[in-house]
Amino acid sequence: xxxxxxxxxxxxxxxxxxxxxxxxxxxxxxxxxxxxxxxxxxxxxxxxxxxxxxxxxxxxxxxxxxxxxxxxxxxxxxxxxxxxxxxxxxxxxxxxxxxxxxxxxxxxxxxxxxxxxxxxxxxxxxxxxxxxxxxxxxxxxxxxxxxxxxxxxxxxxxxxxxxxxxxxxxxxxxxxxxxxxxxxxxxxxxxxxxxxxxxxxxxxxxxxxxxxxxxxxxxxxxxxxxxxxxxxxxxxxxxxxxxxxxxxxxxxxxxxxxxxxxxxxxxxxxxxxxxxxxxxxxxxxxxxxxxxxxxxxxxxxxxxxxxxxxxxxxxxxxxxxxxxxxxxxxxxxxxxxxxxxxxxxxxxxxxxxxxxxxxx
Numbered sequence: 574x575x576x577x578x579x580x581x582x583x584x585x586x587x588x589x590x591x592x593x594x595x596x597x598x599x600x601x602x603x604x605x606x607x608x609x610x611x612x613x614x615x616x617x618x619x620x621x622x623x624x625x626x627x628x629x630x631x632x633x634x635x636x637x638x639x640x641x642x643x644x645x646x647x648x649x650x651x652x653x654x655x656x657x658x659x660x661x662x663x664x665x666x667x668x669x670x671x672x673x674x675x676x677x678x679x680x681x682x683x684x685x686x687x688x689x690x691x692x693x694x695x696x697x698x699x700x701x702x703x704x705x706x707x708x709x710x711x712x713x714x715x716x717x718x719x720x721x722x723x724x725x726x727x728x729x730x731x732x733x734x735x736x737x738x739x740x741x742x743x744x745x746x747x748x749x750x751x752x753x754x755x756x757x758x759x760x761x762x763x764x765x766x767x768x769x770x771x772x773x774x775x776x777x778x779x780x781x782x783x784x785x786x787x788x789x790x791x792x793x794x795x796x797x798x799x800x801x802x803x804x805x806x807x808x809x810x811x812x813x814x815x816x817x818x819x820x821x822x823x824x825x826x827x828x829x830x831x832x833x834x835x836x837x838x839x840x841x842x843x844x845x846x847x848x849x850x851x852x853x854x855x856x857x858x859x860x861x862x863x864x865x866x867x868x869x870x871x872x873x874x875x876x877x878x879x880x881x882x883x884x885x886x887x888x889x890x891x892x893x894x895x896x897x898x899x900x901x902x903x904x905x906x907x908x909x910x911x912x913x914x915x916x917x918x919x920x921x922x923x924x925x926x927x928x929x930x931x932x933x
Contacts, residue, residue, distance in 0.1 A: 589677070592647030593617040593632075594640045594662070596624040598709035599681055600653030601631035603743060605716050607649070608632075610742035616643040627711050641671040649739075652680040660689055667692035679703050679739070683759035686727035686752035701736045702727040702755070705745060706762055720744040725758055727751070772844075775837050782833050808855045815845050816852040818862025820869045827873045838873070846870055 588611045593600040596619030604614045617628045618640045625637060644650055644666060654662055659682055666672055674697025678690055683704040690700035704725040709715045724745045728736040737747040750758045773796065780788035802810035814822040823845060830838050849866055852858035858866070 589648040590615045592643035592650045595654035596628040598711035602715035606743040616646040644671040649677040656684045664692045667696045672696040686755040725750040815848045820865040824869045
């Protein structure tokens, strides 16, 4: 089995040639950041027209070539493809002999650690997992956002210093994540960043329905303050009718949501229950008020189940359920917009959205 040797930077050129496999939103931004640090992008691969345009805009003059040729040209290769495509890509590159001994092979998936690169390791590559905890737009603004961005770093111990040095050169802050903790780390980021986009988008839709002309302007200061308070104070920052135990207000919310936006009810109830649990645990919600509140949430959930059963009958009445309503079925998996990425930090070749920031 191949072993990983501590790289001696004295034996390497002062600067590295850089290649990108997967020209989604993340890869070109990272390569552009490395270019600012003095490294030299030399090749990029991309399949779709959107990927090619993005590569040309972010890395002007860098040739578009097949993935195997990217590896032939570069000392440092960024594998910025969707999570599900990464294992097969690595295995294929190793099997075809594209991987060169001593080559730095970096993936940016939040889900995986360095072990997914084992086929390349056996071929002599130096494996690094560097995941930027940032959402990407596929525009030059991404390079600026990397300043101070935390990176989840996983690598063999011998390569830890090299991995951290690359992150610092991109303007980021390295945060060491063990191999076994990568899935939990990734889930935490998805819970916060991906779901936040859904909540904000739903909130803006409801404000528009209520006649607000500029919901983004209304929500900006409020959400900014809420985020700042939450990061500073955690659960102590909880406010609103659930944390106060205003059961009547919550019941009115559910009624209005069923009438105007039934697809949001399931999410509202789930978040209200989670908020109530946290408020109870920290003493913000008094037990005597929590009883009525939890009763409202339970009743609303049961009513939703009955309504969904009614909907299953092609709009006919189910026993105990409102007829013809689908207000209980919850969110229907609405698609994210192509401009929305999450914290996964990996890119699809065609820039389509996917789970957890897959440029995805």
